[in-house]
Amino acid sequence: MKLAVDAMGGDNAPDVVIAGVERARNELPDLEVTLFGDETKIKPLIKDASRLTIVHTTEKIESDDEPVRAVRRKKQASMILAAQAVKDGQADAVFSLGSTGALLAAGLFIVGRIRGIDRPGLMPTMPSTTNDTGFVMLDVGANADNRAYQLLQYAIMGNFYAKDVRGVTNPRIALLNNGSEANKGDAMHQEAYQLLSENADLNFIGNIESDQLLLGKADVVVTDGFTGNAALKSIEGTARTILHLVKDAITDGGVKGKLGGLFLQGSLRSLASKFDVSSYGGAVLLGLKAPVIKAHGGADADAVYYTVKQIEAMVKAQTIPQVVSYFESHDIQPKKAEE
Structure with a gap:
């Protein structure tokens, strides 16, 4: 599994993000993680760089940023580039402790909504x-x-x-x-x-x-x-x-x-x-074309670890492809549902 992680999101990032990701990486032999964020802050925290890649970013979405505006204007933000990696097929899922609104906007505008699903939850x-x-x-x-x-x-x-x-x-x-x-x-x-x-x-x-x-x-x-x-x-x-x-x-x-x-x-x-x-683990934004997971902004390293394991289980079980297949064959839309 290839996981894109917004390493700069959350109250205690990137410290707890790196600690939790490394613990999960040590237990999951097939896990490869790309960490998006400030390399000068991330690299000193890494104890073992095996299967970890850093993509240096110059921007970060703050908790008080207006979500849609931030997604459209901060193109080099760690969360945006992590979501873009999923869209481009370079990662299977995206994970962040950052702004819920911004992550939802990034999921909708970048990762994309599953056809047939009106609003992700x-x-x-x-x-x-x-x-x-x-x-x-x-x-x-x-x-x-x-x-x-x-x-x-x-x-x-x-x-x-x-x-x-x-x-x-x-x-x-x-x-x-x-x-x-x-x-x-x-x-x-x-x-x-x-x-x-x-x-x-x-x-x-x-x-x-x-x-x-x-x-x-x-x-x-x-x-x-x-x-x-x-x-x-x-x-x-x-x-x-x-x-x-x-x-x-x-x-x-x-x-x-x-x-x-x-x-x-x-x-x-x-x-x-x-x-x-x-x-x-974290909260899942269900209804998007790939797993998009949000952990609490104040999460600790243990919460990050469990969330990564949750994502691994979700990818392994092919949950999203099953949802896609279901909605391709079932028309659950307002005209039919509300006649």
């Missing part, structure tokens, strides 16, 4: 309290709003990913809604429910409410980008708050609190690791 893997595999959810912010047939497209793509990369047999597909009944939600969600129910290729289990997301009841959750992003931020914020409150209760509880914390140390570590999604 951003899909992270989320934790579950009942298993170690978690679940995937899309869209979580690539689009401000969606139409019913686009949620069906998300379900199909998420289904392929859950089977190929997550190893889930017959993934359970659920629609995020404000009630479990089929007639719940606005007109768009009711229509999406109907489309999902009628698709024989999906194991659609119905609606799921937000308070059920972490209970392991679905393997793929589909939603519009606005709602998905709100749900994602709510889960992340609640997890951080609870862990912080537990820590404060122990440290402020005097001797008894500290002794209790000592006895519960193993359980608390297990709880913390349950909500540490770095081992799941």
Whole structure:
């Protein structure tokens, strides 16, 4: 596998990027990585240059750059050149910790959208309290709003990913809604429910409410980008708050609190690791002609390592070619879906 990496994206780049990539390279004998970025900053960090190539870049897309304008004007930015390498066939996938908006724009304008898919969706893997595999959810912010047939497209793509990369047999597909009944939600969600129910290729289990997301009841959750992003931020914020409150209760509880914390140390570590999604890898921009993966800007070297392994599994499983083949033979477009 040939991977193009934006080495300058993220809060702690290029240090964590290089450390994570080298660890993955050491475990994956077929992995070749091209690092796009400032060579003067990248080269001193590399311990072993085997199967690593540096392409020196003079520009970087900043977090406060307007995404579309940055993609069009910063032609020599590390993220842009990494995406261009995929378009030119020099790499199989592109990976960045940089701006989500810019990466989406680069994916759309450079890598290109799969024919038949209207809008790519951003899909992270989320934790579950009942298993170690978690679940995937899309869209979580690539689009401000969606139409019913686009949620069906998300379900199909998420289904392929859950089977190929997550190893889930017959993934359970659920629609995020404000009630479990089929007639719940606005007109768009009711229509999406109907489309999902009628698709024989999906194991659609119905609606799921937000308070059920972490209970392991679905393997793929589909939603519009606005709602998905709100749900994602709510889960992340609640997890951080609870862990912080537990820590404060122990440290402020005097001797008894500290002794209790000592006895519960193993359980608390297990709880913390349950909500540490770095081992799941990055968020996938599904709907593009090649894997385009976004890791959190504050990701550490471990998260980079797991994301590279995630990409390797995705390329090896030929997930994107399967999605392309499906949409070539199935016309899931508004005229047919919304008659």
